[in-house]
Structure formats: C-alpha cells, structure tokens
Amino acid sequence: MTKQLEPWWSMLLRWFLFSFLLISPLFAGDLIEFYAKHLDAEGTKVQAEGDVLIIYQDSYISADRATYDSNSTELELSGNVVTLKGSEYQFVGEYVKINLDKKEREISPFYMLDKPSKVWLSSQKSKSCESTIDIEKGIISGCEPSDPLWEIYFSSSDYNIETKWINIYNARFHFGGIPLLYIPYFGYSLDRSRRTGLLIPSFGVSSSEGFYYEQPLYIVLGKSADLELRPQMRTLRGQGLYGTFRFADSKSSKGSLTLGYFREKENYFLDNNLQNDKHYGFGFKYQNTRVLENWFGLDLDGQSGLYSDIQWMNDVDYINLSSNDTINTVTSNQVYSRVNLFYNEEDDYYGAYLKYYLDLNPQDPDKRKVTIQKLPILQYHHYLDSYLAQHLYYTLNTNANNYVRQDGKEGTEVEVDIPVTLQTSLFDDYLNVAYKAQLYGRMIDFRGEPDVNVTQGIYERGYYGSLSHMVNISTYLTKGYTDYSHTIGFSATYTKFGNDKKSGYYDLVANDCTSDIPSNPKDCEFYTLSNVEDNVALGFTQYIIDDSGKEKIYHRLSQPILLSSTNTQEEGLGDFENEFRWSITDSISFYDDTFYSFQRNEWAKTLNTLRYQDKAFNIGFSYLYENKAYRDTIEPYTNYLNVDASYRYNSHYKYFGKYAFDAENSIKKYAEIGFLYTKRCWDFGMRYVENNRPILLNGGITSSVFDRYVYFTIILKPLGGSEVNYRTTDTLKSQ
Known part of the structure; x- marks a missing residue:
C-alpha cells in the first residue's frame, strides 16, 4: 500500500x-x-x-x-x-517567454486561433503586453490551415484581445495561391456581438442607371436599439438614403421605423418621362403582446395585443429604389396599412382596427382623395356557449365600421350576427343532425357631400335584417387497417333564406349592385351585401392516415344546388369544387383545387401543384387558371405558370432556377438560374435573373420595365464580402 x-x-x-x-x-x-x-x-x-x-x-x-x-x-x-x-x-x-510581473509574452513561431470566428493567424514571432499582441510578418485566413483557399499576407499586425480588433498593414490578398489585391491597411473586428461599424457593401452596374454603390452603416444605440443607414449612389440616375431604426421597448414588444428618400438626376427624369423626380416614404412596424399590461399597468386574466404596419410613399419607385435587388421587393398598385388592437379572454374577444389604402398609380389625380378608408373598425365577439348538455349553442358577433375619405360621402355601418344551433347524434353517433337559425342585421348612416357622379337620393339611412334557417345532416366513418386508417364523411346542408327586409340605401341600390356589371359602380361603394338564396350544399370528405400519423390523402368534393335564381347565378347546379391533396411518396406530393361551372359549362378555376423534394432535389410546378369573364371585362382570364427547382450536389454545391410566365398576356414575369458554392471560409455564387416590375410615368400612366441581372456573390468568412450585379432595363408597356 x-x-x-x-x-x-x-x-x-x-x-x-x-x-x-x-x-x-x-x-x-x-x-x-x-x-x-x-x-x-x-x-x-x-x-x-x-x-x-x-x-x-x-x-x-x-x-x-x-x-x-x-x-x-x-x-x-x-x-x-x-x-x-x-x-x-x-x-x-515552440517557444514562449512570459513575464508574469510585467504581463509580457513572447511566442515564436506564433499561431493563434479565434474559435468563434474560426480565423487563424500565423507568424514567425509575436510579442504582447496586457491585452495587445504585436505580430511580425505573417498570414491570416478563415480557411482550413492545411490548404487555405484564400490568405492575407501582411508585414505586421496588432490584435487587441479585449476589443477583438485586428489591424493589418501592407496586406496582400491571395486567392488559390495567386496574389490579387494589395491594401496598405486593413482593419477588422472578430467580435460577433452587436457593435457599430460598416456592413457588407453592395455594388452593381446597370445599362440605364450606371454604377451602383451602397454602403450600409450600422450604429448601436444601446442594448435595445440600433440604427442602420443605407446611403446609395446610381451614377446615371441619382442618389438616395434609406434608414431603419429598430428598438425593443420591453420583453414583449419591438418595432422599427424606416425612412427613405431618393432624388433623380434631371436627365434621367426627363428621358424616362417619370411622374416624380423625388421618391420618398416611410414605414412603421410595431408589435406588443402585452400592450394593456405594459402601457397601463393593468392586471388582466386575458391576453392583449397590438400590431401595427403603417406604410406611406409618394410612388412605387420608393420601393423599387430601396435596394438594388428588386426581385426581392414586393410591389403593388395599392399599399395597405393597418393597426390592430385586441383583448382576448375566455368568453369574449374585443378588437379595434384601422385600415388605410394608398393608391400608387392613380391615372386620376384625385383617386387617393376618394378612396374609402376604414378608420376605425370595432369588433366584439362572444365565444360559443353551450346549453342542454351541449346540444344548444349560440355565439354573437358585432362589427362597427367607420368609413372616411377626403372627398365624397362618408358613413358608419354596424352589423350584428347571432347564430343559434341545436344539434344531436342519432343511431349510436353514426348520424349527426343540426339545425341553425341565423339572425343578421345591418344599419348604415351617411354624412358629407356626395360625388356628382353618384345617383342622387340614394344615400338614405339604411336598415337590413334577415333570418335564415339551416339544417345539416352529416356522418363520419373511420376504419383501421394494418398500415393506415381511412375516414370518410358525408354532409348535406339545406339553407332556407327565410325572411329579409331592406330599407333606405340597401333597398335603393340592391338590384344594380348585385348584378354582374353595375350600371353605376360608384353607387355601390358602400354596398357589401351578397345575395343568399335557398340552396342545398352536398359535401364529401375522405382522409387516409398512415400508421405514423402522417396524412397520405385528403379529398373533398362540394356541390351547391341553387333552389332559386340570383342576379349572378340561375337556379340549378352551382360551381362544383374538387380539392385533392396526395402525398404520393415521402418525396412526391400533388395538390389540385378545381372549380367547374355547370351553368356556363366551363372550368371556372383550377390550381395545381406538383413537388418533388428530397435531400438533394427540390422541384416544383404550379399552374393557376381562372375564368372571370362573366364579372370582369378588363382582365377576364388568369393563366399563370410557375416552375422552381434546386439541386444540392453535396455540402458545397447548390444549383437553382425559377421561371414564372403569364400565359394569358404572353409575358415572362420572372426567371432565374444560378449556383452557390459554400465552404467553411468562403461563399461564391452567380445567378442570372429577369424580373418584370411596375413603374409610374408622367401623367399617372402605369408602365412596367424588364430588368436583366447578373449577380456575383463573394463572401470571405468571416471577414465579409459583397454582391455585385450587372443590370439592363427595357420598358415593356404602358397602360
């Protein structure tokens, strides 16, 4: 021992x-x-x-x-x-000398690895005192040390351990062993935490706009706030500045404010016949999941929330110019702003909403002034209550809409909806029977001066009330098998549109506003009632679920039968719908949703998608067709094809492509093909893109331009990189 x-x-x-x-x-x-x-x-x-x-x-x-x-x-x-x-x-x-009293170190040869960033540095000798390391002639890289793809050679360098900032002098950039670039001085931070500094710049060349350069600046204002400024220059077009202020004012809330301004050069403005020589706007987003508790100190049992998305701009080019990559920018003829405030508890829901629509391409300069806004909308909803051992149910929903605009008639509309349902099961739960009585009412009142183009005398206070009855019979059957289970359901619903009564505005415009093409659309600006006639709706649903709980097949058939005629449809069979979703294998899926009109003897709408996806391939096809000729003479048909594909060859190579085509107008909407090579220390990619985007010309005329891009992506990890592109632009059409 x-x-x-x-x-x-x-x-x-x-x-x-x-x-x-x-x-x-x-x-x-x-x-x-x-x-x-x-x-x-x-x-x-x-x-x-x-x-x-x-x-x-x-x-x-x-x-x-x-x-x-x-x-x-x-x-x-x-x-x-x-x-x-x-x-x-x-x-x-191999040799290290440390003075513990003076806190000095000497290391030769020297090799340092920063683990979070994976950046390594090698030299013959280094000396350090306190937190600063002075390094003699050496190499720095983020690649594998045994065979680095890129390296930066330098004559001297110093690195601060506390700030993680490295200064490099007489830097020579080598790629694949070939010297490509000399920089007298290069500084970089290895700190991945939030800090003030320059972000990755963006470069580009355009046949119409010249050389493009954007250099973002990131500014940390505190633990819960930062600012990003994005000045840009387009040598043949103009200059601009966009900025975003982001903040988090509590643990349950955050927001952002974006401002932007771009000024056109006079030659570009005149040569391209643009509507505005200045493009500006702002956007404010905010969400708070405990707004009443945070702002007013209330102790509530329910949940409160606030969501805000407010956008304003003088024209669509404010969006187009926000970046050099317009393919990722969503443009629309109308900008929709909204503010939603709600309080939700176990039995009741309260909501207040603001909705504002901004028209971006008004051929009529006064169109923005006559656009109806909903400021505000008030909602109260009482959740489902049950009585008589859960055989009797009722709920309550009320809405109040305040319609405002700069020019024209305004109004206030209130609606109440009270459905009461009595249901039971028969034959040992094989058959479900339900009866629902639905009481519905509206009231609208007006204020202000009417438009001169509106039929005189229609803006009377209006009342509307209806009582409808519905009987539903349904059954669901499930059978289990060795590897899957099969569920089918049948339903038949009879709706009797009992009694209704209209007065005032609702009665005066009803016939014209429920027709396919109203004789005076301005009369119908406040009319949102839809004709509900007696009908029978037949439905069939089936599911197939495998033993792992994954849905293999979903199938739904729906056939309405109109028992009386309306202004838009005659008595008889309504539009038949067939919805089908099929997971053919773990990699292949198919979806179809098709409507057929028996009254017009034609396909009304169809949406088809087919996708194959595994670890290497992701290929998708989608097709949309819609026949709107019976109610829309301007754009009667939609015929749209979309294809996307990507292939991951290995952990480094990825190839991808997209194609979108408007077959109805024979216009290519979007096309893209490219590849991306990714490794530990660098990314390199190239893609060719064609994109159709809208612009606004002088006189309120809308037009579209077709951009062609070639993008080059080069990122040296973790030092950074940039995306460089070349773009040509053609004006396609005016409306």
Whole structure:
C-alpha cells in the first residue's frame, strides 16, 4: 500500500512546494498552479519537464519543458507550447517567454486561433503586453490551415484581445495561391456581438442607371436599439438614403421605423418621362403582446395585443429604389396599412382596427382623395356557449365600421350576427343532425357631400335584417387497417333564406349592385351585401392516415344546388369544387383545387401543384387558371405558370432556377438560374435573373420595365464580402 501511494504523495508535495514558490514573489496575488512529471528546484529557479501544465487566471498552458525564475518572475516554456485562454483563443508555438510581473509574452513561431470566428493567424514571432499582441510578418485566413483557399499576407499586425480588433498593414490578398489585391491597411473586428461599424457593401452596374454603390452603416444605440443607414449612389440616375431604426421597448414588444428618400438626376427624369423626380416614404412596424399590461399597468386574466404596419410613399419607385435587388421587393398598385388592437379572454374577444389604402398609380389625380378608408373598425365577439348538455349553442358577433375619405360621402355601418344551433347524434353517433337559425342585421348612416357622379337620393339611412334557417345532416366513418386508417364523411346542408327586409340605401341600390356589371359602380361603394338564396350544399370528405400519423390523402368534393335564381347565378347546379391533396411518396406530393361551372359549362378555376423534394432535389410546378369573364371585362382570364427547382450536389454545391410566365398576356414575369458554392471560409455564387416590375410615368400612366441581372456573390468568412450585379432595363408597356 505504501509503495502505491509514494508517487502520488511525491507529486502532490512537489506541486505544493512549487506553487508556494510561485505565489510568494507575487505577494499572494493570482494563484499559479504548476503540474509536471519532473520538478527540480535550485535557488530561485525551478525546472519542469514532461507533460507540463500551468494554470494561471483563465489561461491553460501546456508544454514539454518549463523554467521559472522567482526573482524575475519570468516563465520560459519550450516544445509544443499550447495556450488556451478561456474558450475563445488558442495560441500555439515552440517557444514562449512570459513575464508574469510585467504581463509580457513572447511566442515564436506564433499561431493563434479565434474559435468563434474560426480565423487563424500565423507568424514567425509575436510579442504582447496586457491585452495587445504585436505580430511580425505573417498570414491570416478563415480557411482550413492545411490548404487555405484564400490568405492575407501582411508585414505586421496588432490584435487587441479585449476589443477583438485586428489591424493589418501592407496586406496582400491571395486567392488559390495567386496574389490579387494589395491594401496598405486593413482593419477588422472578430467580435460577433452587436457593435457599430460598416456592413457588407453592395455594388452593381446597370445599362440605364450606371454604377451602383451602397454602403450600409450600422450604429448601436444601446442594448435595445440600433440604427442602420443605407446611403446609395446610381451614377446615371441619382442618389438616395434609406434608414431603419429598430428598438425593443420591453420583453414583449419591438418595432422599427424606416425612412427613405431618393432624388433623380434631371436627365434621367426627363428621358424616362417619370411622374416624380423625388421618391420618398416611410414605414412603421410595431408589435406588443402585452400592450394593456405594459402601457397601463393593468392586471388582466386575458391576453392583449397590438400590431401595427403603417406604410406611406409618394410612388412605387420608393420601393423599387430601396435596394438594388428588386426581385426581392414586393410591389403593388395599392399599399395597405393597418393597426390592430385586441383583448382576448375566455368568453369574449374585443378588437379595434384601422385600415388605410394608398393608391400608387392613380391615372386620376384625385383617386387617393376618394378612396374609402376604414378608420376605425370595432369588433366584439362572444365565444360559443353551450346549453342542454351541449346540444344548444349560440355565439354573437358585432362589427362597427367607420368609413372616411377626403372627398365624397362618408358613413358608419354596424352589423350584428347571432347564430343559434341545436344539434344531436342519432343511431349510436353514426348520424349527426343540426339545425341553425341565423339572425343578421345591418344599419348604415351617411354624412358629407356626395360625388356628382353618384345617383342622387340614394344615400338614405339604411336598415337590413334577415333570418335564415339551416339544417345539416352529416356522418363520419373511420376504419383501421394494418398500415393506415381511412375516414370518410358525408354532409348535406339545406339553407332556407327565410325572411329579409331592406330599407333606405340597401333597398335603393340592391338590384344594380348585385348584378354582374353595375350600371353605376360608384353607387355601390358602400354596398357589401351578397345575395343568399335557398340552396342545398352536398359535401364529401375522405382522409387516409398512415400508421405514423402522417396524412397520405385528403379529398373533398362540394356541390351547391341553387333552389332559386340570383342576379349572378340561375337556379340549378352551382360551381362544383374538387380539392385533392396526395402525398404520393415521402418525396412526391400533388395538390389540385378545381372549380367547374355547370351553368356556363366551363372550368371556372383550377390550381395545381406538383413537388418533388428530397435531400438533394427540390422541384416544383404550379399552374393557376381562372375564368372571370362573366364579372370582369378588363382582365377576364388568369393563366399563370410557375416552375422552381434546386439541386444540392453535396455540402458545397447548390444549383437553382425559377421561371414564372403569364400565359394569358404572353409575358415572362420572372426567371432565374444560378449556383452557390459554400465552404467553411468562403461563399461564391452567380445567378442570372429577369424580373418584370411596375413603374409610374408622367401623367399617372402605369408602365412596367424588364430588368436583366447578373449577380456575383463573394463572401470571405468571416471577414465579409459583397454582391455585385450587372443590370439592363427595357420598358415593356404602358397602360
């Protein structure tokens, strides 16, 4: 037993004596722990050899040999010296000299690895004092050290461990072993936390706009706020500035404010016949999931929330010019702003909403003034209540709409909807029977002066009330099999539109506003009632679920039968719908939703998608067709085809493409093909893009332009990179 304990006691004694020697000259400062297989002490010097390990503050140093002098507090290490500082840095060298008193280090040769960013730096020699490391001639890269694809050679460098900022002098960039670029000075931060600085720039060349350059600036304003400024220059078109202020005012809320301005050069403005020589706007987004609690200090049992998305701009080019990549920008003829406030509890829901529509391409300069806005909408909803052992149900929903606009008639409309349902199950739950009585009412009142183009005398206070009856019979049957289960459902619903009564506005415009093409559309601006006639709706649904719970097939058939005629449809069969979703395999899926009109003997609408997706391939086809000729003479048909595909060859290579075609107007809407190569230290990609986007010409005329791009993406990780593109532009058409 004694012989087995001797080495352990001997090593412990040596470690204790050596630790005492280290601590004494430092006057009981930071503890230095010293471990080694062999320790020899002579006077003020101690020599260690074999698996030397030193622990000092948050650093761990290992070496083959070490010598320490307590007078000079110098520690010399040699042979496979590795220093680990915390969990972020690793220093490697053959010889290291450390002055513990002066906090100076000398390492040769020198190798440093910043683990979070995976950036390494190698040189023949380095010296450091406190938190600064001075490095002689060396190399820096983020690639694999054994075979780096890109490297930066330098004559000297210094690195601050605390700020993580590195300065590089006389930098020579090599790619694939070939020198490509010389920069006298290059500075970069290895800190991945939020900090003020320049972001990745964007470059481009356009046949019509010249050279494009955008240099974003990121500014940290605090722990919960920052600012991003994006100045841009288009040498043949003009200059602009966009900025976004982001903030989080509590743990449950955040928001952003975006402002933008772009000024056209006079030559470009005149040559392209644009509507405006200045494009400006703003956007404000905010969401708060505890707004009443946070703002008013209320202690509520329910949940409150606020969502805001407010957008304003003087024309569509404010969106087009917000970046150089317009293919990722959604443009529309109308901008929709909204503010939603709600409070939701177990039995009741309260809501207040603001909706504002902004027209971006008004051929009529007064169109914005006559657009009806809903400011505000008030809603109350009482959730389903049950009585008589859950056989009797009722709910209540009310809405109040306040219609406002700059010019023209305004109004206030209130509606109430009270459905009451009585239901039961028969024949041991094989058959479900339900009866619903639905009481519905509206009231509208007007104010302000009417438009001169509106039929005189129609804006009387209007009342509308109806009582409809519905009987529903349904059954659902499920059968289990070895690998799957099958569920089918049948339903038949008879709706009797009992009694209704109209007065005032609702009665005066009803016939014209419920026709396919009203004789005076302006009369119908406030009329949103739809004809509900007696009908029978037949439905069939089936599901197939496999043993893992995944849906394999979903199928739904719906056939309405009109028992009386309306202004838009005659008595008889309504539009038949067939919806089908099929997971053919784990990789292949198909979806179809088709409507057929028996009254017009033609396909009314169809949407088809087919997709194949596995670890390597993702290929999709979609087709949309809609026949609106019976109610829309301007754009009677929609005929749209979309194809997308991507192929991941391996963990590095990815190829992709997209194509969108408007078959009705024979216009290519969008096309893209490209590839992306990704590795640990760099990304390189190229793509060719064609994109059709709208613009606004002088006189309120809408037009579209066809952009052709060639994008080059180069990113040196983690130093950064940029996306460079070349673009040509053609004007397609005017409306």
